[in-house]
Amino acid sequence: MANFARANIETLKKTASYYVMHITVAAMVGYAVTGNLWMALTLSLVEPTVQAVAFFFHEKAWERWSQQRSARIGMPQSVAA
Secondary structure, eight states: OOHHHHHHHHHHHHHHHHHHHHHHHHHHHHHHHOOOOHHHHHHHHHHHHHHHHHHHHHHHHHHHHHHHHHHHHTOHHHOOO
């Protein structure tokens, strides 16, 4: 598990930042819509948690696609991306 974390540290940091931002926005919207703090907090924890997991795998897929694209066109990754 430690190797996985080290190999993906930047994506994990970005995912964590996204998660905190998403929970905050979801809680505010949930409260504005329901007027109920507990319901807003519950909604804000469930949906962003699922989104954060999906976001991590989306980033990994995007990274792989970018590397494959760079290899196909023969350009360094930093230039092709």
